[in-house]
Amino acid sequence: VSLDQTCEQFVACTSQGFELFDLDCLTHIWAFSCEPVLISVPKNIQFSDYGTTVVGGTDCGSTLVYDVENGRVIQTLSYHCGGLVQAVAVSST
Structure with missing residues (x-):
């Protein structure tokens, strides 16, 4: 689960994949x-x-990499060994 900077939305990995939710009213976006x-x-x-x-x-x-505004993939980064990519990190630099 990851919370956005404004603490208004969160994303989670579920059995359906990645899903975006509104934190205030706990609604599925x-x-x-x-x-x-x-x-x-x-x-x-x-x-x-x-x-x-x-x-x-x-x-x-x-x-x-997904666009939060429309939920679409904007970039795919391939792992040369294939398989599970479980840990990710982001940086502004």
């Missing part, structure tokens, strides 16, 4: 587009420093 979950273990997802993107690992050998 949307599920980020992703491949079906193959390995049901928690995967890390993090908001960027500015809250405009989230970065999450997959069980398909990649890390996905």
Whole structure:
């Protein structure tokens, strides 16, 4: 689970993939587009420093960068060994 800087939204890894929620009223905003979950273990997802993107690992050998405004993948980062990418981190520098 990752909380945005304004403490208004959070993202979580669920059995459906990555999902965005409103923290004030605990409502589901949307599920980020992703491949079906193959390995049901928690995967890390993090908001960027500015809250405009989230970065999450997959069980398909990649890390996905999503646009928070529309839930779409804006970049895919491939892991050369494939498999589970469980830990991710973001930095503004």
